[in-house]
Amino acid sequence: MTGSVEVVYRGIFQKHLGQRITRGIVLAAWKEGKVGISFGRYGDSPERNGIPAKSFAVVADTEEELQAFLARYEPNNNDVTVAVDDTLCKGVESWAWYGLQPINKLTRPGGTVLVTSIQTPEELLKDCHRKGAEWNLGIVKGTASFSGLWVVKEDHTDVRVMGAIAKVAPHVVKIESVETAIRNEWKDELKVASARKSYDRVTTRKVGADEGNSEKPYEFQLLKWWEMKEGLVIPAIPVKQEVPGWDGGYRPGRNPTFKKFSTRTMRPVVNFDTCTKCTLCWLQCPDSCFDITPTGHYDANMEACCGCGVCEAVCPVEDCITMVNEQAFDGNSSQFEAYEKDKETYLTSWLPEKIKDKVITHRSHGFQYRGKYEEELAEAAADGGGDD
Amino acid sequence: MATELTVLPTQILQPFKGVKKVTPEEYFTSGHRTCQGCESALVMKLMAKAAGPRTVILGSTGCMYVANTTYYSTSWVVPWMHTQLGASGSAAMGTAAGLKALMRKGRIKQEPINVIAFCGDGGGADMGLSSISAALTYPEYNFLILMYDNESYANTDIQLSGMTPYGANTTFSPPGKARRLLHRRWKKNVAGMLAAGHPECRYVATVDASYALEMMNRVRKALSIGGPTFIHSLDPCPKGWDYDPFNSHDLGELAVETGIWPLFEVEDGILKFYGKSKGIAQGRKRKPVREYLLRQGRFAHFLDEDIDYFQKKIDLMWDRWLIPGVCAFDMAEDLKKALDKSEAELATTEETE
Amino acid sequence: MSVATVAAPPVQTGPAADKEMLISGCAAIAQALRLASIDVVTAYPIRPYDTVMQAVAKLISNGELDAEYIVAASEHDQFEIVKHASAVGARTFCGSSGVGWMYAMEALAVTPALRLPLLALVGNRALDDPGAFGCEHNDALCVRDLGWMLTWVDTAQEAMDTALIAYRVAEDPRIFLPCAIGADGAFLTHSEALVKVPSQEKVDEFLPKYDRGDKQLHPDNPITIAPQVNEDWVMEIRKQNDGAMRRAHGVIQQAYQDFHRIFGRQGGNPFVEEYMTEDADVILFGQVTLSLPVKVGVRKLREQGHKVGFVRLKWLRPFPTQEVQEALKRAKAVGVVDRDYSFGSPNHGAVLYNEARSALYDLPQRPHVISFICGLGGREVTLDSVTEMSEILLKTATTGRMDQPNYWIGVRG
Helix, strand or coil, rough: EEEEEEEEEEECHHHHHHHHHHHHHHHHHCCCCCEEEEEECHCCCCCCCCCCCCCEEEECCCCHHCCCCCCCCCCCEEEEEEECCHHHHHHHHHCCCCEEEECCCEEEEEEEEEEEEECHHHHHHHHECCCCCCCEEEECCCCCCCCCCCCCCCCHHHHHEEEHHHCCCCCCCCCCHHHHHHHHHHCCCHHHHHHHHHHHHHEEEEEECCCCCCCCCCCCCCCCCCCCCCEEEECCCCCEECCCCCCCCEEEEECCCCCCCCCCEEEEEEEECCCCCCCCCHHHHHCCEEEEECCCEEEEECCCCCCCCCCHHHCCCCCCCCEEEHHHCCCCCCCCCHHHCCCCHHHHHHHHHHHHCCCCCCCCCCCCCCCCHHHHHHHHHHHHCCCC | HHCEEECCCCCCCCCCCCCCCCCCCCCCCCCCCCCCCCCCHHHHHHHHHHCCCCCEEECCHHHHHHHHCCCCCEEEEEEEECCCCCCCHHHHHHHHHHHHHHHHCCCCCCCCCCCEEEEHHHHHHCCCCHHHHHHHHCCCCCCEEEEEECEEEECCCCCCCCCCCCCEHHHHHHCCCCCCCCCCCCCCHHHHHHHHCCCCCCCCCCCCCCCCHHHHHHHHHHHCCCEEEEEEEEEECCCHHCCCCHHEEEEEEHHHCCCCCCCCEEECEEEEEECHHHHHHHCCCCCCHHHHHEEEEEEEECCCCHHHHHHHHHHHHHHCCCCCCECCCCCCCCHHHHHHHHHHHHHHHHHHH | CCCCCCCCCCCCCCCCCCCCEEEEHHHHHHHHHHHHHHHHHHHCCCCCHHHHHHHHHHHHHHHCCCEEEEEEECCCHHHHHHHHHHHHHCEEEEEEEEHEEEEEEEEEEEEEEECCEEEEEEEECCCCCCCCCCCHHHHCCCCCCCCCEEEEEHHHHHHHHHHHHHHHHHCCCCCCCCCEEEEEECCCCCCCEEECCCCCCHHHHHHHCCCCHHCCCCCCCCCCCCCCCCCCCCHHHHHHHHHHHHHHHHHHHHHHHHHHHHHHHCCCCCEEECHHHHHCCCCEECCHHHHHHHHHHHHHHHHCCCCEEEECEEEEEEECCCHHHHHCCCCCCEEEEECCCCCHHHHHHHHHHHHHHHHHCCCCCCCCEEEEEEEEHCCCCCHHHHHHHHHHHHHHHHHHHCCCCCECCCCCC
């Protein structure tokens, strides 16, 4: 018997989380006499903030069975796929030529995708691509946990996911082994309790082969050696893209093989009416994601925006740019187009609905100042336990 | 025999007169695998935008190579070539020399072509310092060497370099039970030392992408003035410094406002501070370094004594150095007096003449 | 005897005749660079190659060569500078010796992958420590797997001729690989011999301009050169390099044919020089200037009635497998003379031994192959050594047996 678990996570922000989960699974399986290894996917390295990455735990009853997983980059038939940020369910693009990989692509038929989320399964299934085989969707209730390289937010997401894995894939690890491993590794009874609680409360739902997002995610064919130009030469990007219907304005050429939008957890929502065209969002965007419209507005192109939030930080006008969680959106259509089409609806109902919502505008995207994580955890505890 | 040197015509790249006059074209565009909020990527964008289309860029190994061209793709619109870590000075010289020879022999059109070689702090301040220094002694070649400094070997997952600030957490300096601060070196002043040591180099400047206009105009100046030039940018790095990416811009400003990062330029032998550093040089109060340090996870392990030490060093730099950010020493008292005296005598002589 | 330039008698028709000069191997290469009108050269001092850079400096300051001359701050810088000059389309030249070449190793490793046709002179010198200026081939040999073409030259004339041929081959768009010319330190780099230096017209007919086409780095050609890759791309890139090196064999042959037609020299086999091998029972096989004492020794042994021959390998990369098989197959015993070492390699032989033996393996009938390590660190290969090696080979040829596979010749003790 072998088992494998992949954890799909936001690079850097959830690096420790991913590692803790997969190490924890292997340590727990060890308690049952199994052998296993935990490893990050080599191609992800060096990890970048927000860019989807993966780590794996593979376990087996014998060394020989384990060999099938060794000296390989990633297992492709996982019993459990964990997504520790539900916006990853829209698909992940980890590097150039990778295309958009559905979150359930490497889940084995009949396996489970476990997502940390406050959304319902139905809402999540609008994002998850059709698999063409049956699978299960499990939810560990809660918001995405973001830390950074040096300071970790101790919100128990790691052990809660481990507990949930024990529930949906008991042949990989049993909850008793998970509890023992947690006790040994962290010597923290509260963490043990969180794992058990999560085990008790995780819910799953079967998903049909044709259920989910019907859009076909983009992919690329790798070139043959004789199709490649010699001398390590590739063509540069054209300086400009033509936009149908635009007279004036400027949309830069963009790298077609790495779009980067699947890096987003939040996207900027722009009020084109209150915008003073100060240019700062466009100028300070490290990803050149703003198109300059023929009217001189700055439209964050959703195919290119990676959700860093610098535009919101530099915008001098209150509520002109607001970062909003991806779960509130479908697709990458242009906000400026929507605004031009129907300014009334855009300004009086669509925009306020997005930017006034406390839940989807909540930002917890890494270290802000020393002590903030502790404040957030205290707040969450005061709110009556956000962790279930 | 100065007549032997043939200096190719440089162009005049006019400074942008305000943000609304900044040209729209992107010569480094979207689709790079950099962190959210990567200020080094912003530096690349602004640098390329300022330089324009008649440019070739050499990029040495580091984040701005690996992230920007991962894997077998590119975000560059202008011609770009990889070079080795530590080879930016050589790459700039080789490219400029090759173009010069070909133009002189009539094999390519005679025109000003911007040659920019960039390096990170690892490849510039550590490994490549000697090749940059050699390059800055060649007055007959026109190029800009830009060192983007995110204060670590960032691409290899954050190891300390000669430019990492005192006490910072990196994978080579993790705070542990036995030793809290493994890294007790103070950051070198690369722009300062290069300006002070290379009389043939006509332009050296420090920049900060949070002040995008000033940064781009300095790039334009460096590309217009002729000969070898050097620019050093400080780039907040969400991954290595550990902070929410939307703070990138603010931290870039704070670095200057606390006096940690002095903005200056040396142009044809005259040094000036600019931006907020100008006010600080004239005596305006600096923000406390605590404000800057405690917004970054890499300093989260600092005790008050560490923050105080850091503050003290910054105070020393502004109060006691001959030139803050440039000359890390002062003159002996009697030397000062002698110089003052001889200046006074000179002034009197001039008056009487 | 002063340096003499003998003016050739005036020729009525055709291109100008050759000029004869008494010059060292390094200076001969400098003449080739002048005739090739190189664009960029970088210098850094290390013996024994750097006399070529001194010769080039004189040519430039006297107005005989128009090139950018950059004194680099290290060998790594040297080779990086010319690498980038080559990328914009400039014809370049560089060189080093011994540990200097080692210091440049990173630049050397990437130059063939970037398909840049650099010409480098390696003034072969023993690697420090222990420091010695004498000749040993391990420096140049270090790049033999990486995609560099490697050739060794025996005389100053051959040095000059090969430099011109190397530019032609390296810059051929079917190839675009760098070429290193190995020249034994002191014996070739510093000894002055008579060299026929051709006219500019002849060279212009032989050597076209360097044109990188769509790989040229220039604002009119928007490309990205050498993006980062991963395991999805590396094999295909290496395969392209493999193709270029395979094509090099044919391009070298064409170049030598043309050279012979225009200059009247280098008409023999481009890859190996065969000396008294037609009926040889035993053949010594090696490269570069040890050929000189070996040839003397071969003639002496022949006078004594022994059928000894010698094959000098001219190109190590691309290795001319067929030519080596043809040249050695009829011998009963082959002694490979290595002026290099490869500690711990099969039979504790050295580099050339292992390459030659591997090349001969597929022959239906193989000669015995014995490894001789000789002349390290510049130690003279004497007549006595040649006799010693030949006697070992002759014994094997007679008895049909090898007493041992490897000998160190000329070592005390």
